[in-house]
Amino acid sequence: QKEVEQDPGPLSVPEGAIVSLNCTYSNSAFQYFMWYRQYSRKGPELLMYTYSSGNKEDGRFTAQVDKSSKYISLFIRDSQPSDSATYLCAFTGNQFYFGTGTSLTVIP
Amino acid sequence: DGGITQSPKYLFRKEGQNVTLSCEQNLNHDAMYWYRQDPGQGLRLIYYSQIVNDFQKGDIAEGYSVSREKKESFPLTVTSAQKNPTAFYLCASSILENNEQFFGPGTRLTVL
Numbered sequence: 001q002k003e004v005e006q007d008p009g010p011l012s013v014p015e016g017a018i019v020s021l022n023c024t025y026s027n028s029a030f031q032y033f034m035w036y037r038q039y040s041r042k043g044p045e046l047l048m049y050t051y052s053s054g055n056k057e058d059g060r061f062t063a064q065v066d067k068s069s070k071y072i073s074l075f076i077r078d079s080q081p082s083d084s085a086t087y088l089c090a091f092t093g094n095q096f097y098f099g100t101g102t103s104l105t106v107i108p
Numbered sequence: 109d110g111g112i113t114q115s116p117k118y119l120f121r122k123e124g125q126n127v128t129l130s131c132e133q134n135l136n137h138d139a140m141y142w143y144r145q146d147p148g149q150g151l152r153l154i155y156y157s158q159i160v161n162d163f164q165k166g167d168i169a170e171g172y173s174v175s176r177e178k179k180e181s182f183p184l185t186v187t188s189a190q191k192n193p194t195a196f197y198l199c200a201s202s203i204l205e206n207n208e209q210f211f212g213p214g215t216r217l218t219v220l
Contacts (some may be wrong), residue, residue, distance in 0.1 A: 008148065009178070034208055042197055043112075043211035044151075092206045096141075100150035 001026050006089055006099030015108050019076040023099045024090035027069060030097075033065050034090040035074045038101065048074065079106045096108055111135065112212035114199050119217045121186070122195065129184045129215045137180035140182035141200040142211060144168060151198065157182055158205050186217060194219045 006023045013019055019034075032051045036044035048063040050056045056063045061092040076083055084106050089099040112133045121127045133140065142154040153166030157176040171190025175181055182201075186193045196216050200209040 032206075032208070036211075041196070041214070041216070043114075043200075043213045046208055046210060049208050090209075092208075094206065096153075096206060096209065098151045100148070 003027050003097045004089065004091060004099045007102055009099055010103040010105065012075075012105045012107060013024050013079055015079060015081060015106055017079050019074075019079050019083070019104060019108070021074040021076075021087050021089075021102050024070055025072070025091055025097075027091070027097075028070075029093035032092045033063070034092075035061075035063055035072075036088040036090060036098075038086045038088060040085075047087075049077060055104070057064040060097050081106045081108050112199060112201055112210060114212035114215050115199075116215060117213065119215055121217060121219050123219060124188045126185055126187050128215065129186070129197055129199075130215070131182045131212060132180055133182075133199075133201045133212075134180060135201055135203075135210065136179070137203050137210075138179070138199035139205045139207075140176070141201045141202075142166075142172070142174065142182070142184045143198045143200065145196040145198055145214075152159065154184065154197075156205075181191055 035048040038044040038049050053065050053067045060077045066071040086101040086103050088101045093095045115130045141156040143151040152168050155174040157163035173185045198214045199212040202209045
């Protein structure tokens with residue numbers, strides 16, 4: 001079983017839609033949960049960082065963690081064409097793990 | 109401005125040559141990392157270093173070498189032993205191992 005599973009997409013939505021990106025994990029030792037955004041041919045940038053179950057909001061972005069189900073989500077409200085990128089989930093406990101990324105395109 | 113810089117942005121190598129990719133950070137981070145990114149495969153860890161003069165192999169270290177002589181610098185050498193080096197290489201750093209990582213802009217290496 002893989003440590004981290006992330007649907008690669010691609011995901012295509014119209015501008016203004018609510019986007020839901022998800023990752024599942026198997027390692028109960030994971031303590032910190034992150035989402036990165038990566039534009040084409042650029043380095044990933046940290047979007048959200050959380051360590052507890054529940055929701056964390058930052059503008060149009062909400063990170064949700066459900067430790068009991070080993071499931072994390074990133075919601076993007078009022079999606080914009082500038083949100084078009086690959087989104088990677090990441091986990092750390094005793095080691096750092098990245099998901100393979102979900103490619104998102106927001107169509108104007 | 110604090111951050112991580114990588115150079116060059118694009119690099120071309122002939123088969124049989126060694127090349128060195130530069131990574132510098134001014135964030136005062138202790139830990140530094142090198143990843144390789146191929147389409148559809150996510151990030152794969154090559155090497156990481158927690159302190160100066162010490163580093164550990166990651167999942168795909170064969171054909172690569174690193175040094176950590178200064179806290180700010182973590183250069184990666186892609187040797188001729190690396191059979192398929194064409195990829196996007198990313199350097200990252202974190203305050204401590206297993207804290208959130210911050211990435212540089214990447215170097216795209218192409219073997220001619």
